[in-house]
Amino acid sequence: MARIIVVTSGKGGVGKTTTSAAVSMGLAKKGHKTAVIDFDVGLRNLDLIMGCERRVVYDFVNVINGEATLNQALIRDKHCDNLYILPASQTRDKDSLSLEGVGKILDELSKTFDYIVCDSPAGIEKGAHLAMYFADDAFVVTNPEVSSVRDSDRMLGLLASKSRRAELNEEPIKEYLILSRYSPDRVKLGEMLSVNDVQEILSLHLLGVTPESKSVLNASNSGTPVILDEKSDAGQAYADIVARYLGEEKPHRFIDEKKGLFGKLFGGK
């Protein structure tokens, strides 16, 4: 029986796909058989971030419509044998997904996979609803910025009321916060909400903070999930996130500012 994780945020551009790619790769590298599914029908991008865009033959909608089998549509990752990607359809619209269709595919994947990561589209429409409906765990990706925090809170409301677990009165979805694109320097200057501020507002369990980092763009440019860039700060932040999710104790990093020469001269600590 697989554990189903939805990576969600409400707002676009906060790092859902980056997180989905990194987390699924991290879980697979830890030895768990993992599938990552792109729910953004019509605007697929996970394939690009995972670097398998030229190997897409069949997609999610093909499988739902019975035009291809799940095994035909799943793309095995070139870096890790435990990781499979199910791309979204680029040509159909979001109504091509149905609750029954998605449920059937997740059931089938659940038989052989340990983790299923659902990369949610932005917004609160059908694709986003289906991505979170069957989830056991939710990774809420939030930027330290007012609109992102507000949208995350809205998603929390939906997770608690419009999911399968909510409708069946089961144990609620476990919600985790991933605070992304964090700049400790700007927090120190009072220009950015701090981790504590965001946690205080959303009252979520913090899974990790990922720093604003050049390595994220470099990783997406080359189509390799940033977690594989083990020397980078963002890569290490995601490795920590995966480890914490799997129950390891890791102190939080990338929360304090780096001190330059000026900071060293004038800084207190």
Add this chain to the structure above:
Amino acid sequence: MNLLDYFRSSKISTAAVAKERLQILVAHERSSRNQPSYLPQLQKELLEVIKKYIHVDQEAISFNFEQDDHQETLELNIVLPDLSHKKN
């Protein structure tokens, strides 16, 4: 406090403003999403009934829905028009 902090403290931190705005907004949005879905309709119909008997403005009537673990309370507050004015 170091030298830099001294200069910073004279500026209002935008992060603090953001936090305060968010806390108010999120609290408001959370309370309204926990309300039962029939509430807006109930509110509208109650208003019509009240208006049949008392001439009040919409602003004179306020609804407040509260919820805790044990009970839900719907509070309806009507400010009646000042009768002393009418007599004149």
